Amino acid sequence: MLKKWITAAILGITAAVMLTACGGGNQQGEQTAQPATKIKVATSFNAMKEFVQVVGKDKVDVVTIIPDGTEPHDFELTTKDMKALSNADVFVYSGLGMEPWADQAIQSANNKKLLAVEASKGVKAITNTDEDEIKEHGQYDPHCWLGLNEAQIEVQNIADGLAKADPKNADFYQKNAKDYIAQLKALHDQYAGKFARVQKKHFVTGHAAFAYLCRDFGLTQNSVEDVFADGEPSPKQMAALITYCKKHDVKVIFAEDMVSPKISQTLAAEVGAQVKQINTMESSEGGKTYLNAMKENLEEILQSLQ
Ligand SMILES: [Zn+2]
Numbered sequence: 249m250l251k252k253w254i255t256a257a258i259l260g261i262t263a264a265v266m267l268t269a270c271g272g273g274n275q276q277g278e279q280t281a282q283p284a285t286k287i288k289v290a291t292s293f294n295a296m297k298e299f300v301q302v303v304g305k306d307k308v309d310v311v312t313i314i315p316d317g318t319e320p321h322d323f324e325l326t327t328k329d330m331k332a333l334s335n336a337d338v339f340v341y342s343g344l345g346m347e348p349w350a351d352q353a354i355q356s357a358n359n360k361k362l363l364a365v366e367a368s369k370g371v372k373a374i375t376n377t378d379e380d381e382i383k384e385h386g387q388y389d390p391h392c393w394l395g396l397n398e399a400q401i402e403v404q405n406i407a408d409g410l411a412k413a414d415p416k417n418a419d420f421y422q423k424n425a426k427d428y429i430a431q432l433k434a435l436h437d438q439y440a441g442k443f444a445r446v447q448k449k450h451f452v453t454g455h456a457a458f459a460y461l462c463r464d465f466g467l468t469q470n471s472v473e474d475v476f477a478d479g480e481p482s483p484k485q486m487a488a489l490i491t492y493c494k495k496h497d498v499k500v501i502f503a504e505d506m507v508s509p510k511i512s513q514t515l516a517a518e519v520g521a522q523v524k525q526i527n528t529m530e531s532s533e534g535g536k537t538y539l540n541a542m543k544e545n546l547e548e549i550l551q552s553l554q
Pocket of ligand 1: 475528
């Protein structure tokens with residue numbers, strides 16, 4: 249009798265354990281089949297996309313409006329781009345005139361839930377000096393993500409935006425931003441001393457995208473094309489660039505794929521300099537991360553000044 253009871257009890261327990269195990273299995277299966285909803289983030293260009301990804305990680309789905317290989321300063325918004333915004337939860341753009349189409353895009357999207365994040369809000373903006381540029385493109389130099397100090401502000405603004413759009417994961421976004429900001433700061437600090445120790449401070453790039461980087465490290469840029477990559481230099485401007493390179497003993501001309509690379513080569517040949525690539529992160533830089541691309545920029549500029 250007792251034996252029978254024990255056998256029955258064991259069978260019962262086994263069945264219960266199996267049921268529990270199956271139940272657990274089912275729950276896991278359901279979780280795999282229905283993952284937590286990611287927030288949809290539309291970004292304007294490559295650097296914004298990466299900042300959103302490092303902050304949002306697996307909790308965001310990110311699309312970029314300006315396709316890789318398109319010069320962002322020449323970009324014109326299409327109906328397809330507006331559709332991306334009408335489906336998004338968050339739109340992250342850098343601002344300061346980098347995306348003159350942003351306001352129109354936000355309005356046309358007609359998306360009540362869309363949260364627009366202007367990542368550069370609160371940065372110490374650099375003012376343009378050329379009158380024609382100001383007339384055509386506005387008061388500010390937009391390239392603030394290329395300054396490691398300003399990039400920290402952009403990442404924080406993005407974290408605040410994602411936290412607002414998705415409050416239950418706010419701590420996650422803030423922690424990721426904090427970790428990444430620490431890396432940006434470390435890279436800045438690593439190079440601040442190195443640049444302070446070199447005598448030469450002048451370098452030449454494809455377009456004038458590095459004013460914020462220059463401010464961070466006490467450097468001066470000159471460029472084949474202007475702040476907004478508006479066209480190739482005139483013969484007179486080219487002659488002035490040659491004089492500049494000779495005067496400042498410029499040994500490397502930094503070139504960009506999307507901005508008059510041939511003119512950069514001609515200039516380099518003229519002054520006996522090497523041509524090297526520089527990363528603006530306006531478009532994907534061959535899959536390099538922002539931190540790697542930025543470190544490469546700093547190391548190459550530093551070496552060119554030694
Ligand atoms: Zn640019």
